[in-house]
Amino acid sequence: MRLTTSIALAATVAALPFDAAADVCTKGTDCYCDCVTRDPPSAPCRAKYPGITHDSSLRLCMDFEQAPLYDGSGLGNGPPEYGPAYDPTGSSATYGRGFNSAWVQLYGNGASGCIRQNG
Numbered sequence: 252m253r254l255t256t257s258i259a260l261a262a263t264v265a266a267l268p269f270d271a272a273a274d275v276c277t278k279g280t281d282c283y284c285d286c287v288t289r290d291p292p293s294a295p296c297r298a299k300y301p302g303i304t305h306d307s308s309l310r311l312c313m314d315f316e317q318a319p320l321y322d323g324s325g326l327g328n329g330p331p332e333y334g335p336a337y338d339p340t341g342s343s344a345t346y347g348r349g350f351n352s353a354w355v356q357l358y359g360n361g362a363s364g365c366i367r368q369n370g
Contacts, residue, residue: 276299276314276316277295278316279316280293280295281293281295281296281298281299282314282316283300283312283314284312284313284314285314286299286300286303287303287304287305287306287309287312288305288306288309288312289305290305290307291304291305292304292305313357317331317332317333317353318332319332319333319334319335319336319338319352319353320353320354322335323335323336323337325338325353326338326340327340327351328351329351330356332353333351333352333353333355333356333357334351334352334353335352335353336349336352336354337349337352338350338351338352339351
């Protein structure tokens with residue numbers, strides 16, 4: 252019984268349609284957040300996400316398009332990309348780790364108990 256269920260589940264998952272390009276987007280053009288924050292959504296957005304509409308109730312949307320947010324590149328970069336999570340560039344503080352990170356530049360450093368420490 253358990254083997255039959257496992258095989259049926261595996262066959263069902265294998266049969267699901269997966270779009271290999273679903274996470275590929277052009278920065279500032281057709282990434283999900285670009286699409287839902289425009290009124291009306293652009294032609295590339297409508298082509299990529301059929302039926303998509305502007306979401307006026309959206310408060311925060313992040314596509315993580317900036318490379319330093321996911322690959323650790325750009326140490327010492329300035330706007331608009333900034334640096335990776337550990338980039339202390341521009342900080343004279345003892346705990347300046349992340350001062351120039353893309354996340355801190357976009358959203359701030361957070362409460363003192365949540366600040367990423369050096370070391």
